[in-house]
Amino acid sequence: MTPSLHDIYQALWERFGPQNWWPGESPFEVIVGAVLVQNTAWKNVERAIDQLRAAEVLSPQAMAQLHDEELAELIRPAGYYRLKTRRLRNLLNYLVDHHEGDLDRLFAQNRETLRAELLAINGVGPETADSILLYAAELPVFVVDTYTHRMLARHGWIDYDADYHQMQEFFENQLEADVSLFNEFHALIVRVGHLYCRKQPKCEECPLCDLLPEGGIVEPW
DNA sequence: GACCAGGCACATC
């Protein structure tokens, strides 16, 4: 039997406590981090952001002034640095051209428009866009990632072939639209995510199997 | 040395 998402959240929160996300300081830093963390360990992103901070370019205006080679060198520790330089450039161009580099103006739009505009930027996919909506714009949007997929699929709570939108609906349909809840829930899933590692055929040591014995059915894949 | 990390776009069939 499938435990409710409230039970799952409750169990994770009681075990691990608040995760204090997003691990950044300003909305712009969240946006930059959201791009840099794509398929990358956060530790590496931290190094890159530290270098950006030291170079005093953690604002749309300052970062936009950089040449590609300078930006690339600063974000290098985050990996895929040539690719991510392009993606950050696309974002900066969008911010400056459409919103004068003003994030308050960016976030003043309604959720649907904002999400659509972000997704239209080359290099911004659903998770990156939703991370910006939740952690920078503070809108109640549930962020889905690889770990979310593995957790849901391996427990048999959702079909393995479920797409991003279906998983997002899975959460948003069952939970009240609450920024703090969505913030903490996603962070907690990432917190335990490494236990659902790629090659493991089943989730030994899975925290939810312990925490929620009635929901600990695992689908190997 | 192999494998993995808080994706995404693009090529090819």
Added chain:
DNA sequence: GATGTGCATGGT
């Protein structure tokens, strides 16, 4: 429409 591949550094 599904499936495969490139992108890159740093930790285990």
